[in-house]
């Protein structure tokens with residue numbers, strides 16, 4: 258668990274984000290996939306990042322400090338249908354600008370809903386990451402919603418679908434924000450990478 262996490266800044270423009278003086282980890286994925294909930298679960302603090310049952314809650318680049326050692330970044334979701342084309346384009350620019358301009362970005366966690374078959378939007382996004390040199394780690398969310406064997410099946414389907422993108426299968430974690438499954442593994446990974 259992250260023992261002490263605090264809010265730092267919210268920005269609509271990656272150029273205004275904090276100077277890259279500490280290692281950071283970004284959380285991205287479709288709207289409503291559970292990015293903000295996962296961050297709260299990792300820090301055991303329900304009020305840290307704003308969450309909602311309605312997609313489109315997180316609209317800015319939000320930096321949080323973890324134990325004074327590294328940063329966590331909550332991003333808006335992609336693929337949110339209910340906003341205008343121009344807002345969607347703005348969000349995409351904000352996210353992609355951010356992901357390609359942070360020298361301290363150690364890993365980008367791409368969250369995938371473990372209940373679903375591989376989605377084109379997710380595959381398109383990780384293809385863009387691969388093509389732009391953005392190192393990703395997959396995080397399957399909402400694992401509490403289905404059986405362990407169903408989760409395994411869906412993880413394998415996703416890995417199979419992403420085989421055309423990666424030479425080596427990406428690292429992945431299975432998580433649930435309600436049961437805290439995967440918390441120690443994910444925090445352990447970040448601590449290790451932040452110290453490298």
Ligand code: GTP
Pocket residue numbers: 286287288289290291292293294295307308309310311312313314315316332333334335398399400401402432433434435436
């Ligand atoms: P945007 O900010 O809109 O892009 O969404 P987000 O990806 O940050 O999702 P958020 O964390 O706000 O969660 C969306 C909804 O999914 C909320 O109703 C959460 O309670 C629910 N949710 C998130 N994670 C889990 C989980 O692990 N298990 C279950 N059962 N529900 C979850």
Ligand code: MG
Pocket residue numbers: 292293294307308314315331332333
């Ligand atoms: Mg959010």
